Amino acid sequence: MGITNNTKAAPVNTQAAITTADKAPVDSSSGGFTKYRCKNFYTHDCQNWVYVNKAACASCLAAGLT
Numbered sequence: 001m002g003i004t005n006n007t008k009a010a011p012v013n014t015q016a017a018i019t020t021a022d023k024a025p026v027d028s029s030s031g032g033f034t035k036y037r038c039k040n041f042y043t044h045d046c047q048n049w050v051y052v053n054k055a056a057c058a059s060c061l062a063a064g065l066t
């Protein structure tokens, strides 16, 4: 239930994250957070970000895409 709501709200933050992280996606010095593309970015075109490299985002975990 809560996961579904977070999933719908995520794209708004993702857009800002892409703009900021586009220059240095793995640079933690810019924003204080190191973000990585969801592991399903290449295989499922997932647009979400994760804090652990090669991890699946909450949306993918909820969908069973681990």
Ligand SMILES: [Zn+2]
Pocket (backbone or CB within 6 Å): 038, 039, 040, 041, 046, 047, 048, 056, 057, 058, 059, 060
């Ligand atoms: Zn994902």
